[in-house]
Amino acid sequence: MSENILAVQSVDVRLSGRTILDQVSFDVAPGEFTGLIGSNGAGKTTLFRVILGLQSASAGDVLIAGRSRARGHQRVGFVPQKFLLDPDLPLRARDLVGLGLDAHRLGVPRPSRVRRALIEEMLEAVDAGRFADTRVGRLSGGEQQRILIAHALIARPRLLLLDEPLANLDLRSAHEVVALLAKITREQEIAVLISAHEINPLIGVMDRIVYLASGRAVSGTTDEVVRADVLSKLYGHHVDVLNVHGRVLIVAGAGEDTDLAGHEVAFPDTEIVS
Amino acid sequence: MSHFLTPVFAPGFFQSEAVHIALGVGTLVAIATGTVGVFTVMRGQSFAGEAFGDIGTTGGSGAFLVGVGPLWGFVVGNLLAAAAMETIGIQRTRGRDLATGIVLGASIGLAALFLYLTTTEQSTTGATVTILFGSAFAIAGSTVPLILLLSLLVLGLILVLYRPLLLATVSPEMAAARGIPVRTIGILYLLALALAAALAAITIGSILGTALLVGPAASALRLTKRPLIAMLTAAGMGIGAMWLGVVLAYDSYEWPPVGHGWPVSFFVVTLVLVLYLLSGLPARRHRRGSDDPYSASPTLHAVPESR
Numbered sequence: 001m002s003e004n005i006l007a008v009q010s011v012d013v014r015l016s017g018r019t020i021l022d023q024v025s026f027d028v029a030p031g032e033f034t035g036l037i038g039s040n041g042a043g044k045t046t047l048f049r050v051i052l053g054l055q056s057a058s059a060g061d062v063l064i065a066g067r068s069r070a071r072g073h074q075r076v077g078f079v080p081q082k083f084l085l086d087p088d089l090p091l092r093a094r095d096l097v098g099l100g101l102d103a104h105r106l107g108v109p110r111p112s113r114v115r116r117a118l119i120e121e122m123l124e125a126v127d128a129g130r131f132a133d134t135r136v137g138r139l140s141g142g143e144q145q146r147i148l149i150a151h152a153l154i155a156r157p158r159l160l161l162l163d164e165p166l167a168n169l170d171l172r173s174a175h176e177v178v179a180l181l182a183k184i185t186r187e188q189e190i191a192v193l194i195s196a197h198e199i200n201p202l203i204g205v206m207d208r209i210v211y212l213a214s215g216r217a218v219s220g221t222t223d224e225v226v227r228a229d230v231l232s233k234l235y236g237h238h239v240d241v242l243n244v245h246g247r248v249l250i251v252a253g254a255g256e257d258t259d260l261a262g263h264e265v266a267f268p269d270t271e272i273v274s
Numbered sequence: 275m276s277h278f279l280t281p282v283f284a285p286g287f288f289q290s291e292a293v294h295i296a297l298g299v300g301t302l303v304a305i306a307t308g309t310v311g312v313f314t315v316m317r318g319q320s321f322a323g324e325a326f327g328d329i330g331t332t333g334g335s336g337a338f339l340v341g342v343g344p345l346w347g348f349v350v351g352n353l354l355a356a357a358a359m360e361t362i363g364i365q366r367t368r369g370r371d372l373a374t375g376i377v378l379g380a381s382i383g384l385a386a387l388f389l390y391l392t393t394t395e396q397s398t399t400g401a402t403v404t405i406l407f408g409s410a411f412a413i414a415g416s417t418v419p420l421i422l423l424l425s426l427l428v429l430g431l432i433l434v435l436y437r438p439l440l441l442a443t444v445s446p447e448m449a450a451a452r453g454i455p456v457r458t459i460g461i462l463y464l465l466a467l468a469l470a471a472a473l474a475a476i477t478i479g480s481i482l483g484t485a486l487l488v489g490p491a492a493s494a495l496r497l498t499k500r501p502l503i504a505m506l507t508a509a510g511m512g513i514g515a516m517w518l519g520v521v522l523a524y525d526s527y528e529w530p531p532v533g534h535g536w537p538v539s540f541f542v543v544t545l546v547l548v549l550y551l552l553s554g555l556p557a558r559r560h561r562r563g564s565d566d567p568y569s570a571s572p573t574l575h576a577v578p579e580s581r
Contacts, residue, residue, distance in 0.1 A: 052451050078451035089316065090499045091444065103441035104452050106434050108502060135499045151448070 003066050005030045005075075005159045005191045006051065011060035013046055019215050020046045023060070026210045026219035028193055030158065033185045035202040036195040038212030044195040045081060047212070048163050051193075052078060065158065077152030081163035085137035085144060093139065093147045094119055094132040100151035118154060126150045126180060142173030146180065153184065160184075162194040166201055174201045181205075199226065200247050226250075284525050295418060296410035296520045296538065302425040303473045303486070304512025309432045310470040311491030312504045313463060316443050321374075322359065322464070323484040326471035328378040328385075329355040330480040334405040335388035344405060345417050348472035348480065349424070356468040360461055403537075408479030410520060410538040421476065424469050431466040432505075439463055440501060477516070478539040486512060489546035493553035515545040 006028040013021040021043045028034050038044050049055035051062055061068065065075060077100075098109060098119050109115065123132050126146040131139055136147055145165050152160055162181070166174040182205040185192050196202055199209075203222060210219040211226075213234050218225055225231070226248055228241045235252070242249040287293055314323055333351020334344040358377075385405075392401045404412060413421075432439070442449040442456045449456050467487075474483030494507035519541035526536040 054450055076451075078448065080445060080447040080451070085444070088495070089444065090312075090495050090501050090504050091440075092499050095500065096444065099437065099441050099444070103437045103449065104454055105437055108433055108436045148448075155452075 003030075004028060004063075005032075005065055006193065007061075007063040007066075008047070008051070009061045009063070011047070011050055011062060012058045013043070013050060013055065013215075014058045021050070021057075022215040024212070024215070024217045025060075026208075026217060028159065028191050028208070030191055031185055031189040032191050032207045033182060033205055034191070034193045034208045034210060035199070035206040036193055036210045036212060037197070037199050037202075038195070039197050042212040043215045044212055045163055048078070048161050048195065051161060052076065075158045077155060077157035077160040079145070079148045079152050079160070079162040079165055081167070087135065087137035089135060089137045091136050092133050093128060093136050093143075094123060096136050096147055097122055097128075097132075097150045097154055100154040122150045122154045125153070125184070140173070141168045142170075142176060145169065145173075145177050149177075149180065149184075153188075153190070157190065159191045159193065162192065164195050164197070166196055166198070171201075178202060178205055199250070203248060282525075283521065284528060287521070287524050290524075291415065292411040293520060293524060295413050295415055297517060299413055299418065299421050299477055300410060300516030300520060300542075301513050302421055303477045304490070304516050305509045306425040306428040307470045307474050307487045308490050308494070308508030308510075308512045309429055309505045310463075310466050311487050311489075311508055312495065312501055313432065313439060313443060314467060315488055315491045315495055316501070317463075319467070320484065320488045322467060323471055323487045325359070325374060325378055326352045326355055326468055327475065327480050327483050329381050330471060330475045330483065331385040331405060332381045332388065334475060334480055335385045335392065335401065338392045338401045338405065339388045343414065343417055345420060345472065345476045348475045349469065352468035352472045353465070356464045360464060404479075406479050406481045407537055408475065408477055408482065408539045410477055410516070410542075411523070411535075413476065417476070421473065424473055428466045428470050428473070431462060435459055435462055435466075436502075478542050482539050482543050485543045485546050486515075489543075489550055490515065493546075493550045496553040497556065511546075511549050515542050515549060518545055 004027040008024055008026050011021055011024045012019070024043075024047065026034075036044055036047065046055060050057050051064075098115065100122075101115065101118060102109060120129075123129050126149055128143065128146045128150060131143055136144060139147065149160075149162070149165075160181075165177060169177065178201055181192050181194065184190055193210075194202065206222055208219060209222050209225045210217050211231065211234060213231075214236075216234060218230055218234050226241055228239060231241060231250060232238050237252070240251050242251065314320055329351045330348045331351075333347035333349070333354075335347070336351070337344045337347025362374075389402045389405065403409070438449065438454045438459050441452065442454060442459050446456045449459075471483055471487060474486040477483075478486055490508040490511035491504065493511055494504040498504050498507060519538050522541045523535055523538040526541075527533060529536065
């Protein structure tokens with residue numbers, strides 16, 4: 001068995017009496033693309049904070065490359081949720097990428113050919129060369145995501161965590177970002193753990209899925225997890241999984257006593273076919 | 275000096291020790307405030323600068339009352355204020371403006387009492403004017419070494435903290451994920467801001483200090499998209515405003531009412547305002563052209579932002 005880059009082992013998080021995460025366990029192997037799917041409030045952000053060492057678990061453990069996590073792990077890159085940069089922020093896209101390289105060091109950055117070449121290479125890798133000299137806050141959502149991904153990747157992590165990177169993107173930008181991430185995973189052997197409340201943009205690229213609902217998780221391949229019986233058990237009530245033109249639709253309460261022809265109540269987390 | 279410069283530099287300008295001190299202190303303080311100011315504006319914390327102005331007034335007037343140099347009062351007052359701000363978590367929560375407003379009001383009230391006691395004791399209003407509005411010509415030569423030390427300390431702090439502070443300013447979350455001690459960095463930055471505000475207060479007065487702290491920085495940030503260039507530009511603008519202010523104030527002895535110079539602080543603050551207004555001009559033209567390479571609007575090619 002190859003060593004997992006990330007092992008989440010029976011993690012519990014309780015905050016002021018509320019259970020946020022309940023016995024969450026899953027593994028991420030090197031170079032694997034894992035989707036962390038769940039609605040708002042399912043515990044995705046908390047799980048990321050635990051993996052990053054910013055939130056301590058009430059029970060359980062998180063191992064990164066076989067070792068107990070430490071705050072600010074050099075092997076873990078992170079792209080936070082709902083990132084809105086001030087349009088007037090005096091920072092070019094390339095400067096933010098450069099900060100990914102050495103923000104933990106003191107002093108002002110010393111310009112060097114090596115540093116510039118590394119930044120340039122990373123900008124090319126995320127296809128951001130065209131807007132490298134624009135203020136980051138003035139870029140579109142998709143462009144900002146690319147820059148944030150480059151910022152996280154330039155430190156050469158082995159695991160990249162992205163918290164809802166597709167949330168504010170239009171469908172086309174979302175697909176571009178997903179394709180970019182899939183390419184990086186393949187080419188650079190970097191494991192990706194990406195959270196999303198919609199499963200569909202990720203469905204073709206995920207090696208594994210971790211499905212989170214009210215603090216509990218099931219993980220496996222998409223075929224193992226996205227099934228009516230598995231998700232019904234996780235949610236604690238009956239759900240149906242429908243395939244519509246290659247898209248997955250997860251609907252609640254469409255059991256025997258519910259009229260399917262009537263209006264279905266989709267979970268707020270799932271995408272209704274668009 | 276050549277006589278044709280006499281209309282600009284009134285006789286005695288280059289011989290006056292007060293002028294030397296004003297120019298030297300102005301330079302040091304402009305460098306320190308310009309450097310910190312860029313982060314203050316980026317972090318949206320000019321309110322903290324204002325708070326230091328109010329509490330500095332109390333510290334400075336208290337210093338006058340007990341008979342020590344006002345700079346000590348500004349420094350001690352601002353450091354206490356910084357500790358209080360950190361305790362109530364002002365950097366993290368912006369919803370504390372009510373409590374802050376009340377405390378600041380009380381602080382100015384205390385300053386009023388201190389200044390009243392001082393003026394009745396010395397039967398002069400000099401202290402009030404010096405504390406509130408400053409006088410670059412009245413800075414004692416003996417405080418210059420302390421001003422130099424504090425300016426270097428502020429400049430050093432900001433340059434040493436530069437990278438982690440910049441990332442923490444852009445996103446505290448991303449900084450924390452990188453293992454940067456965001457809170458410690460924030461406290462050290464607040465310390466630099468407190469000292470810079472004290473330096474601004476001794477130069478142009480506690481009430482007007484914020485102008486020097488955020489004015490040149492805000493102007494510089496309109497002109498460049500690189501923080502380090504913004505710091506250099508802000509320091510340059512601050513030095514320009516200070517020097518021109520000193521020259522004009524010196525010249526104003528010849529203006530009505532003859533024999534009574536106009537306050538340096540008035541000129542400095544006015545020049546800072548002029549710089550701010552002027553710095554908006556290229557930005558406005560720029561907005562029409564747009565900085566965005568994908569903008570569909572026809573581009574009349576705007577002045578490129580300085581690189």
